[in-house]
Amino acid sequence: MTTSPKIYVAGHRGMVGAAIVRHLLAQGHPASHIVTRTHAELDLTDQAAVRSFFATETLDQVYLAAAKVGGIHANNTYPADFIYQNLMIEANVIEAAFRSGVQKLLFLGSSCIYPKLAPQPMAEDALLTGPLEPTNEPYAVAKIAGIKLCESYNRQHGASHGLDYRSVMPTNLYGPGDNYHPENSHVIPALIRRFHEAKVNGAPKVMLWGTGTPRREFLYVDDMAAASVHVMNLPKAAYDAHTTPMQRHINVGCGEDITIAELARLVAQAVGYAGELVQDTTKPDGTPRKLMNSERLANLGWRAQTPLTTGLQLAYDDFLKTTA
Numbered sequence: 564m565t566t567s568p569k570i571y572v573a574g575h576r577g578m579v580g581a582a583i584v585r586h587l588l589a590q591g592h593p594a595s596h597i598v599t600r601t602h603a604e605l606d607l608t609d610q611a612a613v614r615s616f617f618a619t620e621t622l623d624q625v626y627l628a629a630a631k632v633g634g635i636h637a638n639n640t641y642p643a644d645f646i647y648q649n650l651m652i653e654a655n656v657i658e659a660a661f662r663s664g665v666q667k668l669l670f671l672g673s674s675c676i677y678p679k680l681a682p683q684p685m686a687e688d689a690l691l692t693g694p695l696e697p698t699n700e701p702y703a704v705a706k707i708a709g710i711k712l713c714e715s716y717n718r719q720h721g722a723s724h725g726l727d728y729r730s731v732m733p734t735n736l737y738g739p740g741d742n743y744h745p746e747n748s749h750v751i752p753a754l755i756r757r758f759h760e761a762k763v764n765g766a767p768k769v770m771l772w773g774t775g776t777p778r779r780e781f782l783y784v785d786d787m788a789a790a791s792v793h794v795m796n797l798p799k800a801a802y803d804a805h806t807t808p809m810q811r812h813i814n815v816g817c818g819e820d821i822t823i824a825e826l827a828r829l830v831a832q833a834v835g836y837a838g839e840l841v842q843d844t845t846k847p848d849g850t851p852r853k854l855m856n857s858e859r860l861a862n863l864g865w866r867a868q869t870p871l872t873t874g875l876q877l878a879y880d881d882f883l884k885t886t887a
């Protein structure tokens with residue numbers, strides 16, 4: 564008889580962690596074999612608490628989706644918090660997982676690990692080839708450290724302890740559990756809120772920041788969860804064949820980008836806002852294009868499933884539920 568592995572999802576109340584739990588349950592993984600702790604119950608920056616938790620739980624797998632996450636403003640205002648907390652969370656969880664005999668761990672990074680001027684689409688081998696985007700450099704450095712922690716533990720302890728710690732780098736995510744804060748949110752939840760409010764208030768037009776020409780990639784969060792579980796469960800031989808010991812991370816994107824203006828039009832459609840969308844071209848644009856190269860993951864048998872229009876509709880439904 565095979566028993567289900569006992570899985571710890573760190574950050575289960577966050578957008579991605581919650582989606583991973585949903586996906587595991589939908590796959591039939593017993594709830595009794597999914598371990599979670601809220602931030603209040605277990606502060607992952609607290610080394611002693613993390614060690615004690617791992618020592619008592621006898622875990623088989625860890626999804627490390629807990630992190631201090633925020634937009635440009637938060638990254639600029641609290642750079643020390645972003646680098647310190649993320650380094651501590653990763654170092655504590657990875658070391659405690661190793662000490663307690665956990666052989667399988669998946670670390671979630673971010674596309675901001677790649678250099679500001681990385682060739683597009685950004686492939687895994689662009690890592691550490693140039694300067695990072697200054698606004699989130701401390702956060703990105705911590706995420707790069709997370710990748711290197713996984714690789715280093717594998718290199719030192721892989722053969723002797725059967726460790727196989729992996730990492731995935733998601734593109735921009737959206738969907739249920741997103742943060743819809745008026746000033747503090749990513750582009751999709753921000754647009755959802757603005758168009759919803761414009762619809763409710765009967766506003767004839769909505770001003771949009773910049774020219775609308777920058778291109779970005781978006782992945783529905785439940786696709787990200789499915790990709791995470793897929794990568795965690797890949798046979799080691801397959802994972803090793805598509806990576807190298809010192810470049811063992813895998814990009815997760817949908818493989819397509821879209822202009823911000825076109826995205827705004829699709830969000831307005833999902834929300835049912837029929838007014839005019841006006842670009843405020845006096846406001847600056849960001850990087851012209853940010854797209855991940857997700858061929859490595861495609862070659863390992865996974866592709867995104869949720870079309871953007873479907874995902875946006877589901878995201879708007881979630882917004883309505885969250886703000887009801």
Ligand SMILES: NC(=O)c1ccc[n+]([C@@H]2O[C@H](COP(=O)([O-])OP(=O)(O)OC[C@H]3O[C@@H](n4cnc5c(N)ncnc54)[C@H](OP(=O)(O)O)[C@@H]3O)[C@@H](O)[C@H]2O)c1
Pocket residue numbers: 573574575576577578579580601602603605606607608627628629630631632648652671672673674732733734735736737749
């Ligand atoms: N969202 C995106 O577009 C995106 C894109 C690329 C990569 N990612 C990556 O995906 C991962 C998850 O992101 P997300 O969007 O799900 O973020 P999120 O919604 O902010 O969730 C992060 C979770 O981590 C928890 N956490 C933070 N610090 C903690 C600590 N010291 N101890 C215990 N728990 C702690 C948070 O709890 P509290 O809220 O209670 O602090 C929260 O539940 C992150 O590594 C992020 O870099 C996200």
